[in-house]
Amino acid sequence: MIHIYLDAMGGDNAPGCTVEGALEALKNDPELKITLGGPREEIERELKKHEGVPGEDRLTIDDAPEIITNHDAPVMAIRQKKNSAQVKGMLLVREGKADGFVSAGSTGATLAGGMFRLGRIDGVERPALAPLLPNGKDFFCLIDCGANVDCLPAYLPQFGVMGSAYIKAVRGVENPRVGLVNIGAEAEKGNALVKAAYHLMEKAPFHFIGNVEGRDITGDVADVVVCDGFSGNLILKFMEGVAGTLLGMIKKEIYADTRSKIGGLLAKPAFKRVKKTMDYTEVGGAPLLGVKGVVVKAHGSSNAHAIACAIRQAVLMVRKNLVDSIEKEIAKQLSEQ
Amino acid sequence: MIHIYLDAMGGDNAPGCTVEGALEALKNDPELKITLGGPREEIERELKKHEGVPGEDRLTIDDAPEIITNHDAPVMAIRQKKNSAQVKGMLLVREGKADGFVSAGSTGATLAGGMFRLGRIDGVERPALAPLLPNGKDFFCLIDCGANVDCLPAYLPQFGVMGSAYIKAVRGVENPRVGLVNIGAEAEKGNALVKAAYHLMEKAPFHFIGNVEGRDITGDVADVVVCDGFSGNLILKFMEGVAGTLLGMIKKEIYADTRSKIGGLLAKPAFKRVKKTMDYTEVGGAPLLGVKGVVVKAHGSSNAHAIACAIRQAVLMVRKNLVDSIEKEIAKQLSEQ
Numbered sequence: 001m002i003h004i005y006l007d008a009m010g011g012d013n014a015p016g017c018t019v020e021g022a023l024e025a026l027k028n029d030p031e032l033k034i035t036l037g038g039p040r041e042e043i044e045r046e047l048k049k050h051e052g053v054p055g056e057d058r059l060t061i062d063d064a065p066e067i068i069t070n071h072d073a074p075v076m077a078i079r080q081k082k083n084s085a086q087v088k089g090m091l092l093v094r095e096g097k098a099d100g101f102v103s104a105g106s107t108g109a110t111l112a113g114g115m116f117r118l119g120r121i122d123g124v125e126r127p128a129l130a131p132l133l134p135n136g137k138d139f140f141c142l143i144d145c146g147a148n149v150d151c152l153p154a155y156l157p158q159f160g161v162m163g164s165a166y167i168k169a170v171r172g173v174e175n176p177r178v179g180l181v182n183i184g185a186e187a188e189k190g191n192a193l194v195k196a197a198y199h200l201m202e203k204a205p206f207h208f209i210g211n212v213e214g215r216d217i218t219g220d221v222a223d224v225v226v227c228d229g230f231s232g233n234l235i236l237k238f239m240e241g242v243a244g245t246l247l248g249m250i251k252k253e254i255y256a257d258t259r260s261k262i263g264g265l266l267a268k269p270a271f272k273r274v275k276k277t278m279d280y281t282e283v284g285g286a287p288l289l290g291v292k293g294v295v296v297k298a299h300g301s302s303n304a305h306a307i308a309c310a311i312r313q314a315v316l317m318v319r320k321n322l323v324d325s326i327e328k329e330i331a332k333q334l335s336e337q
Numbered sequence: 338m339i340h341i342y343l344d345a346m347g348g349d350n351a352p353g354c355t356v357e358g359a360l361e362a363l364k365n366d367p368e369l370k371i372t373l374g375g376p377r378e379e380i381e382r383e384l385k386k387h388e389g390v391p392g393e394d395r396l397t398i399d400d401a402p403e404i405i406t407n408h409d410a411p412v413m414a415i416r417q418k419k420n421s422a423q424v425k426g427m428l429l430v431r432e433g434k435a436d437g438f439v440s441a442g443s444t445g446a447t448l449a450g451g452m453f454r455l456g457r458i459d460g461v462e463r464p465a466l467a468p469l470l471p472n473g474k475d476f477f478c479l480i481d482c483g484a485n486v487d488c489l490p491a492y493l494p495q496f497g498v499m500g501s502a503y504i505k506a507v508r509g510v511e512n513p514r515v516g517l518v519n520i521g522a523e524a525e526k527g528n529a530l531v532k533a534a535y536h537l538m539e540k541a542p543f544h545f546i547g548n549v550e551g552r553d554i555t556g557d558v559a560d561v562v563v564c565d566g567f568s569g570n571l572i573l574k575f576m577e578g579v580a581g582t583l584l585g586m587i588k589k590e591i592y593a594d595t596r597s598k599i600g601g602l603l604a605k606p607a608f609k610r611v612k613k614t615m616d617y618t619e620v621g622g623a624p625l626l627g628v629k630g631v632v633v634k635a636h637g638s639s640n641a642h643a644i645a646c647a648i649r650q651a652v653l654m655v656r657k658n659l660v661d662s663i664e665k666e667i668a669k670q671l672s673e674q
Contacts, residue, residue, distance in 0.1 A: 237551025263603025
């Protein structure tokens with residue numbers, strides 16, 4: 001039985017989406033139990049709407065009346081709000097009483113909780129956020145995506161090590177291709193950070209394919225795309241922005257003349273399939289790699305299904321012993337240096 | 338009469354596209370004359386294909402037998418290849434014998450030529466590349482786009498000043514909205530660079546609207562989007578990449594079933610309009626702002642029409658006295674500090 005702790009109040013649509021998402025996950029996985037952490041009464045009120053749903057007996061509530069919001073200063077909140085789901089959940093994972101932690105709430109609090117309540121894996125310089133993003137054919141892992149906005153060169157090869165272990169475990173890719181985000185293909189290109197990181201990446205224990213330029217990030221050239229957290233967050237959000245703008249333009253132009261409008265209606269199945277391929281919530285949230293336990297940060301706007309997917313992803317990370325793999329790979333990297 | 342110096346051998350399709358592009362520009366603008374800089378014989382051979390085209394009499398050749406390619410180290414090439422179009426053209430602009438310089442060749446050589454042969458405007462810390470990119474409704478200026486991969490905070494407000502002057506001059510926007518690329522909306526977000534730059538941007542003499550997140554860059558929230566050259570180059574190329582991937586997926590899915598295929602055929606006019614709106618070559622290339630003259634870097638893969646557009650853009654920059662405006666605005670910024 002795998003035990004996931006879910007932050008019941010995390011996310012724009014909580015606790016409705018978290019309770020419903022937990023039930024969906026329980027229904028789909030008989031080997032799963034979930035603890036919902038949050039104010040007991042609120043969770044119970046929400047649960048009443050779903051009485052008698054299969055799997056409900058594998059769901060328990062952990063009363064965590066203190067709530068950390070996006071307005072709280074993360075590190076301070078983790079220090080002070082000891083009765084929050086973030087703090088209680090992370091401690092349970094640390095004690096081995098839960099196998100993984102999932103939250104759609106404050107990213108900062110999840111990072112701070114992971115860093116200070118769960119702790120870093122030995123040798124890991126900086127834990128990093130590593131969502132899977134679509135490239136039209138498959139998904140690639142973008143690491144770091146915002147946990148470390150200012151990076152030292154030495155962080156980047158470790159992101160590669162962790163991302164590579166992650167993709168191997170959850171996507172079953174044998175020898176993941178690891179690329180470094182840069183503005184040119186040649187080793188000597190880029191800013192001071194990536195120039196120094198490039199040479200460290202070459203020596204690291206993964207399949208380094210060299211630099212990946214902006215136009216190739218979604219071109220299925222790398223399974224793991226490594227960058228500092230500022231660039232990663234920019235890439236993540238810009239991808240959403242460009243896709244939204246482009247699809248908005250297409251929609252507008254399709255409605256602009258009758259012939260195109262009819263065409264658009266007929267082509268609806270195609271657009272639906274594109275939307276489905278682009279939907280990265282299906283593969284879960286962004287795991288925080290490098291901490292001593294499984295932590296998944298789901299998108300703040302997650303619906304119930306996205307929450308269920310994030311839980312499924314956390315379960316997979318537990319089943320594949322990802323934390324152990326990262327520990328081993330980091331030790332290997334450090335011993336080879 | 339405005340006189341533009343065009344690097345005849347610059348670009349993947351040169352000299353075919355440059356000669357043809359020059360002739361298109363001359364045909365459309367009777368107040369324009371162009372000097373084609375490059376090996377005389379090659380240019381003459383190309384020109385023979387177009388004998389008798391209107392405007393040809395306003396075209397002259399400047400024999401510049403030395404060619405700077407993408408494989409040359411830019412600064413070294415500018416220093417040594419004194420008979421290259423880049424060096425000869427920049428010097429003519431500096432001497433006031435030409436009004437502007439256009440090249441689709443090596444970006445590095447154009448930058449180095451601008452910096453060391455033309456020179457910086459007084460007070461400008463770093464010249465910057467500033468292409469116009471589509472947001473579906475209009476175009477925004479992204480500055481810097483690769484000229485300065487490592488930036489100090491003080492460079493960024495100057496990018497804002499120059500971008501603002503540029504948008505005012507060439508797009509006729511009265512009070513351009515200037516935003517700072519960041520990973521959050523709040524002033525305290527971001528890496529060390531943007532955190533420090535934010536406060537300088539607040540004091541600068543332009544309409545600062547604060548941070549712009551990745552998802553809003555193409556959301557028509559800012560006319561001028563300021564960032565370091567590494568982020569800017571990433572944004573520029575990633576935009577191309579995402580748009581290409583997404584359109585590729587749509588195409589693939591439209592061909593995947595008969596109903597969608599018919600729909601796609603009918604909706605062709607809509608897709609054509611989208612493609613046209615997205616085509617940023619229509620608005621020209623990337624100007625190098627901050628140097629003592631008009632310099633436009635056209636896309637390496639430019640066809641003749643894109644070259645003609647880059648020339649038209651350079652002419653507009655000359656007609657609007659952009660270099661003077663930037664000089665005045667930078668002086669103003671420095672005096673207010």
